[in-house]
Amino acid sequence: GDSVTQMEGPVTLSEEAFLTINCTYxxxxxxxxxxxxxxxxxxLQLLLKATKADDKGSNKGFEATYRKETTSFHLExxxxxxxxxxxxxxxxxxxxxxxxxxxxGTQLKVEL
Amino acid sequence: DAGITQSPRYKITxxxxxxxxxxxxxxxxxxxxxxxxxxxHGLRLIYYSAAADITDKGEVPDGYVVSxxxxxxxxxxxxxxxxxxxxxxxxxxxxxxxxxxxxxxxQGTRLTVV
Numbered sequence: 001g002d003s004v005t006q007m008e009g010p011v012t013l014s015e016e017a018f019l020t021i022n023c024t025y026x027x028x029x030x031x032x033x034x035x036x037x038x039x040x041x042x043x044l045q046l047l048l049k050a051t052k053a054d055d056k057g058s059n060k061g062f063e064a065t066y067r068k069e070t071t072s073f074h075l076e077x078x079x080x081x082x083x084x085x086x087x088x089x090x091x092x093x094x095x096x097x098x099x100x101x102x103x104x105g106t107q108l109k110v111e112l
Numbered sequence: 113d114a115g116i117t118q119s120p121r122y123k124i125t126x127x128x129x130x131x132x133x134x135x136x137x138x139x140x141x142x143x144x145x146x147x148x149x150x151x152x153h154g155l156r157l158i159y160y161s162a163a164a165d166i167t168d169k170g171e172v173p174d175g176y177v178v179s180x181x182x183x184x185x186x187x188x189x190x191x192x193x194x195x196x197x198x199x200x201x202x203x204x205x206x207x208x209x210x211x212x213x214x215x216x217x218x219q220g221t222r223l224t225v226v
Contacts, residue, residue: 004154032212034214036217041219042219042220043202043217043218043219043220044155044202044204044217045217046214046216049212049214051212089154089155093212093213099145099157099160099170100145100157100204100215102147102154102155102156103154104152104153104154105154105155
């Protein structure tokens with residue numbers, strides 16, 4: 001079945017540091033890939049997505065590129081802020097009426 | 113207000129009690145979902161619904177019941193709560209069930225079973 005593997009957290013960074021959160025996937029078919037973010041006490045909200053190989057999703061300074069050859073969708077940001085502290089979930093969805101499959105989430109803590 | 117709302121936000125219940133978590137969306141989305149979020153597991157799908165009166169099991173359906181008599185509502189019932197059902201529950205909705213379409217999430221219900 002479909003699965004998503006994310007790096008374990010928590011990840012603790014200083015403000016303005018470079019962020020990478022790794023995400024790899026296994027899927028039957030041809031998935032779309034998503035990053036969701038969950039701020040403390042809130043629900044998940046879509047951060048970015050990519051629907052085909054080599055697509056780059058971007059939003060709020062975050063980027064992720066759909067790499068079919070390595071089955072990866074790593075999240076990056078060049079300079080993190082304290083306000084980026086949250087839990088980040090990588091997810092995929094394949095066609096044919098299938099559900100979103102989530103990774104376990106990676107908690108990011110950004111300190112001054 | 114437009115969007116997806118869950119109630120209650122917090123609930124404490126006793127083992128063996130029946131409890132219902134409510135979910136309401138104002139977009140008339142066809143698809144609705146219930147997930148539970150547990151440390152180390154991420155989000156796992158409990159049940160989903162493609163339209164009113166159409167529901168289907170997800171990954172972890174045991175101990176839960178859903179109904180969908182109206183498009184906008186998708187309540188989740190724990191028939192006899194157990195401690196293992198202590199979790200944060202998220203409802204979500206989606207306009208279509210195609211791979212590129214995102215799902216929108218409610219703020220969650222934190223349920224504690226004592």
